[in-house]
Amino acid sequence: DVVMTQTPLFLSVTPGQPASISCKSTQSLLNTDGNTYLHWYLQKPGQSPQLLLYDVSSRFSGVPDRFSGSGSGTDFTLKISRVEAEDVGVYFCMQGLHYPLSFGGGTKLEIK
């Protein structure tokens, strides 16, 4: 099974400052079709998870452009260019290529 490892577990960021979350998988997420199936979600306090980015770097509808994703193969990064108060919550990466599907353990973002 593919294990997804996120770092750090916890981030405390001043509004307006950048933030970065790493996600590593134990197997490549590059498919034979040329796409890489790594997705990012945010679970805001008291809410269900919501899709932020799919296929490494594509922003889902309505997601602000301060969120960006990068990476390939087994190493991926979510970046927030300028953190805002509404960005608090837990961020999860997820691999969508291999079954069973799997999530990272989560990174909790708080505002200083």
Added chain:
Amino acid sequence: EVQLVESGGGLVQPGGSLTLSCAASGFIFSGYWMNWVRQVPGKGLVWVSQMNTDGSITRYTDSVKGRFTISRDNAKNTLYLQMNSLRDEDTGIYYCAKDREWNSLDSWGHGTLVTVSS
């Protein structure tokens, strides 16, 4: 607006059974793969099961194989999860999630809590 509304959770003893339902609206339900994802409150997410559009393909995480059955009724726009032989470790909030494409889950319900305890 896409809506997914789960129901059927509750308190059940180990070895017991429950059936979860997920009522979908706001999109063409029959056109999308659907998933169940579990979360112990305050903890991480665990993918549980998936079904394709017509029910001909089902997938499960290993820990529930042989005990859980996913199904759907496209005429009723409803997804189900039949849970048998429940264990303590099945406890959690069960979310129904719509699969946008290639397992990117673009809509989630509010979840229904399943507690397995004696």
